[in-house]
Amino acid sequence: MNTKHRAREIYARLKRRYPAPAPALDWSDAWELLVATVLAAQCTDERVNKVTPVLFAHWPDIASLAEADVAEVADVVRSTGFFRNKAKNLKASANRIIEVYGGEVPRTMADLITLPGVARKTANIVLSNAFGVFEGIAVDTHVKRLAFRLGLTKNIDPVRIEKDLMPLYPRETWGEINHFLVYFGREVCPARSPRCGSCELDDLCPKHGVKA
DNA sequence: ATCCCGAGGG
DNA sequence: CCCTCTGGAT
CATH class of the missing domain: 1.10.340.30 (Hypothetical protein; domain 2)
Incomplete structure (x- = not known):
């Protein structure tokens, strides 16, 4: 399975997991x-x-x-x-x-x-x-970590990771990509001890940089 | 590459 | 104690 197909399947499964992600930060404008x-x-x-x-x-x-x-x-x-x-x-x-x-x-x-x-x-x-403007994909600590572990990028630099992710997904989903990877990063794939045993992306994940 | 920097978890 | 948390500027 090539990277793009894997990327789309990852999106599909996370979309199922987070049908309507609530914003993590409180704001009104x-x-x-x-x-x-x-x-x-x-x-x-x-x-x-x-x-x-x-x-x-x-x-x-x-x-x-x-x-x-x-x-x-x-x-x-x-x-x-x-x-x-x-x-x-x-x-x-x-x-x-x-x-x-x-x-x-x-x-x-x-x-x-x-x-x-x-x-x-x-x-x-x-x-x-x-x-509602999508000029790019927000790459924070969660997106950085998950994109690397999932093999969606080989880079560490956030700007390069963003350039690697953008062609993998339709522009109108770029906002969701950030939300999904942030939430999933917190709940299932945190920096310290990823719960690969109960991860629904496990069969898609090369586990790059994940310690045994 | 290094600094800024508090708070909570393991 | 060490690591991590939706980074950015020098």
């Missing part, structure tokens, strides 16, 4: 999703969801965060880790959205990645989930 996704770097989404309500209670919109005291923002997002960088980047992003983009979160990859602290992964999440 593009800005909130952008903020939540930035905070999600090297942090569980569960913790992000505890922080964002406090953050948006203090600074409800882009304009207010653009005027915020960075130290106060840092204090609120402290528990998510990398808190100084995250606070500084979020304020600077809010500023740039006000100054350059008329107060609206931009809707293209090219514009989104000009925001400090926003690269392809975060941009892809915002584009696909908030705007």
Whole structure:
């Protein structure tokens, strides 16, 4: 079975497992999703969801965060880790959205990645989930790990993994690919001890890089 | 390649 | 103790 056929079969089985995947991060508009996704770097989404309500209670919109005291923002997002960088980047992003983009979160990859602290992964999440735009596939730690284990890529670099995955799937499914691999990664194929014995993808999986 | 960095699990 | 959590900038 070639890689493309395997890739499609993996999609089909995960689609069956996750008929309507619920979003992992809490958000109600593009800005909130952008903020939540930035905070999600090297942090569980569960913790992000505890922080964002406090953050948006203090600074409800882009304009207010653009005027915020960075130290106060840092204090609120402290528990998510990398808190100084995250606070500084979020304020600077809010500023740039006000100054350059008329107060609206931009809707293209090219514009989104000009925001400090926003690269392809975060941009892809915002584009696909908030705007229904699929310019690429968001490659995070879960997608990276599963794509490699499943033999859908031989690369480690997220940008190369994204280029390997894109031709395997129709564009309109690119958002689902991220959701499926993230959820399945958490539930069945975590970094430490993958549960290959009870995995419904086991017969499709070369188990690249999986320790015995 | 290295740094940023807290919190929870094993 | 070590590893991992929906990364990004230098």
